[in-house]
Amino acid sequence: MASPALTPTTPATRDVVLVPPAIAMVWTGAGRPHEIVAVPGVVLGAGETLVAIELATVCGSDVHTVEGHRAAPAPLVLGHEYVGRVIEVADGVRAVDGAHVQVGDRVVWSIMASCRECDRCRRGLPQKCRAVLKYGHERIQTHWELTGGFATHAHLRAGTAIVRVGESLRAEVLAPAACGGATAWAALARADEVADVDGATVLILGAGLIGLSACAMATDRGATVVVADPDPARRALAVRFGAAQVADPRDVRALTAALAATGSPEYDIVLEASGSPRAVQAALEVVGVGGVVVLVGSVFPTEPLPVDPERLVRGLITIRGVHNYAPRDLDAAVRYLRDRGAARPFEELVSARYPLAQIDQALAAASAGRAVRVGVDPRDAHRRC
The missing domain is CATH 3.90.180.10 (Medium-chain alcohol dehydrogenases, catalytic domain)
Structure with a gap:
C-alpha cells in the first residue's frame, strides 16, 4: 500500500x-x-x-x-x-x-x-x-x-x-x-563490493555523462581507466577526465590493445554505460577472472543477448545491474x-x-x-x- x-x-x-x-x-x-x-x-x-x-x-x-x-x-x-x-x-x-x-x-x-x-x-x-x-x-x-x-x-x-x-x-x-553523476557513483560503489576500485583496471564503455563521471571518480581513487566510445571527440574528452587509454568499442581487438598498453593483465571492472547491445556483449567477453560487469546503460528495450554460462562460472564473473541510486x-x-x-x-x-x-x-x-x-x-x- x-x-x-x-x-x-x-x-x-x-x-x-x-x-x-x-x-x-x-x-x-x-x-x-x-x-x-x-x-x-x-x-x-x-x-x-x-x-x-x-x-x-x-x-x-x-x-x-x-x-x-x-x-x-x-x-x-x-x-x-x-x-x-x-x-x-x-x-x-x-x-x-x-x-x-x-x-x-x-x-x-x-x-x-x-x-x-x-x-x-x-x-x-x-x-x-x-x-x-x-x-x-x-x-x-x-x-x-x-x-x-x-x-x-x-x-x-x-x-x-x-x-x-x-x-x-x-x-x-x-x-x-541528480541523475548521471549519482548513478556513476552508485555503479562504482556496487562494483567495489566485488572488486576493489582502488588500484583496479577499469574499462568504461560509453563516454556520456555517466561514463565520463565514473572515469574521473575511478581515476581519482587510483584506478587505471580505459574508456571506449565510437566518437573520437568523446574519446578525447575522456582523456581530460583521467582515462589512461581510449579505444573504439566497435573493435574488440582495440579493447585488448588498450588493456595491453596499461600494462595490466586483465580488466577487473567493466562498466557498460551506453546501453548498446554490442557493448554489453563486449563487456562480458573482455572482463577478467573474478571481475565484475556493471550494466548501467541498458534502460531501454533491446534484443536479448546470448550469454555463455560456462564462461561466467569458470571465470567467477559477477554481473550487476544498477538503475538510479x-x-x-x-x-x-x-x-x-x-x-x-x-x-x-x-x-x-x-x-x-x-x-x-x-x-x-x-x-x-x-x-x-x-x-x-x-x-x-x-x-x-x-x-x-
Missing part, C-alpha cells in the same frame, strides 16, 4: 501562492510541441518542499520519451536533473546529512520520492520503492503539477532525498549530478564534485543552453548528441513565455 506521504490526498500544511505563477512546460505526447502551463500556487503537504529551479539539464531518457521510444503517462513535466533554491518547506524536512532544510538553501534532489517504509526501502533500494514517485516521469495531477525539472519550480514530495550544495559550484556542474550515492557524488571536481572539466559538459520556452529546441539539440548535456534555464521564463 502506498505511503500516505506520497498520495495526492496528503493533508495540506499550507497554501503557497506564487506571484508571478510558476511556469511548467508540459509534454503531451510524441511528435507534439510542449505546452505552457501556469501554476498559481501549490498545496504544500507534510514533509514537502518547494524549490525555485536554477538550472535543469536534459538526460537521454527525456529524449527517448519525446521521441516515443519510452512509454510515459502524458501529460507530464519532463526533467530530472536540476539544482535550485528552497523557497518554502514544511516543518521537519531534513537533508541527507541530517540537517533541517531551510528557506534559502541551494539544493539538488533525488530523481524519486520513496516511502522509506516498504520492504524495498528497508533493504536499501529506495529507487525501487513500491510507492515510488519519479520526477520527470509522473503524470501531472491536481495539487501536484510541478512534477519535473522543465519548469520554474519543483514541488518535492515527502521521501525525496535532498542534498544541500552551497554556493561554490556552478549550476552546470551540479544539475547533472540511493540517497547516499547522490550525497557522495556532490561531495566528490565539491572536493575533487575542479580538477576535471565538468562544467564544460553542459555545452549548450536554452531558455525554458525553447524546451523543444533543447530536446532536439540533446538528440543530436553533440553536447554531453544541454541546459534548460528557467530564470527568464515569465518574460519569454
Whole structure:
C-alpha cells in the first residue's frame, strides 16, 4: 500500500501562492510541441518542499520519451536533473546529512520520492520503492503539477532525498549530478563490493555523462581507466577526465590493445554505460577472472543477448545491474564534485543552453548528441513565455 506521504490526498500544511505563477512546460505526447502551463500556487503537504529551479539539464531518457521510444503517462513535466533554491518547506524536512532544510538553501534532489517504509526501502533500494514517485516521469495531477525539472519550480514530495550544495559550484556542474553523476557513483560503489576500485583496471564503455563521471571518480581513487566510445571527440574528452587509454568499442581487438598498453593483465571492472547491445556483449567477453560487469546503460528495450554460462562460472564473473541510486550515492557524488571536481572539466559538459520556452529546441539539440548535456534555464521564463 502506498505511503500516505506520497498520495495526492496528503493533508495540506499550507497554501503557497506564487506571484508571478510558476511556469511548467508540459509534454503531451510524441511528435507534439510542449505546452505552457501556469501554476498559481501549490498545496504544500507534510514533509514537502518547494524549490525555485536554477538550472535543469536534459538526460537521454527525456529524449527517448519525446521521441516515443519510452512509454510515459502524458501529460507530464519532463526533467530530472536540476539544482535550485528552497523557497518554502514544511516543518521537519531534513537533508541527507541530517540537517533541517531551510528557506534559502541551494539544493539538488533525488530523481524519486520513496516511502522509506516498504520492504524495498528497508533493504536499501529506495529507487525501487513500491510507492515510488519519479520526477520527470509522473503524470501531472491536481495539487501536484510541478512534477519535473522543465519548469520554474519543483514541488518535492515527502521521501525525496535532498542534498544541500552551497554556493561554490556552478549550476552546470551540479544539475547533472541528480541523475548521471549519482548513478556513476552508485555503479562504482556496487562494483567495489566485488572488486576493489582502488588500484583496479577499469574499462568504461560509453563516454556520456555517466561514463565520463565514473572515469574521473575511478581515476581519482587510483584506478587505471580505459574508456571506449565510437566518437573520437568523446574519446578525447575522456582523456581530460583521467582515462589512461581510449579505444573504439566497435573493435574488440582495440579493447585488448588498450588493456595491453596499461600494462595490466586483465580488466577487473567493466562498466557498460551506453546501453548498446554490442557493448554489453563486449563487456562480458573482455572482463577478467573474478571481475565484475556493471550494466548501467541498458534502460531501454533491446534484443536479448546470448550469454555463455560456462564462461561466467569458470571465470567467477559477477554481473550487476544498477538503475538510479540511493540517497547516499547522490550525497557522495556532490561531495566528490565539491572536493575533487575542479580538477576535471565538468562544467564544460553542459555545452549548450536554452531558455525554458525553447524546451523543444533543447530536446532536439540533446538528440543530436553533440553536447554531453544541454541546459534548460528557467530564470527568464515569465518574460519569454
